[in-house]
Amino acid sequence: MDLFSAILREYQEGRGPVYVDTQHLSPGMVEELERCFFTTERPTFKKFFEGKGIKIGRTRSRST
Numbered sequence: 001m002d003l004f005s006a007i008l009r010e011y012q013e014g015r016g017p018v019y020v021d022t023q024h025l026s027p028g029m030v031e032e033l034e035r036c037f038f039t040t041e042r043p044t045f046k047k048f049f050e051g052k053g054i055k056i057g058r059t060r061s062r063s064t
Contacts, residue, residue, distance in 0.1 A: 022057040030057035 007018045022033065033056050038046040049056070 025057045027057075033057070 003020070007020075010016055010018045022030065025033070037049075037056070
């Protein structure tokens, strides 16, 4: 199962929001995630992340 399917399933089953810790990933893996997240299949993801100031693998989440 890929990450997107897993996140969607969690939401559909009422266990959202879902957080993914990426701070431990190498720069190469971060680049690969960004490529997957922000391809033409999901162009709104990039705008959403940029609007929130989120940098995959480099942004600490805020306490809620």
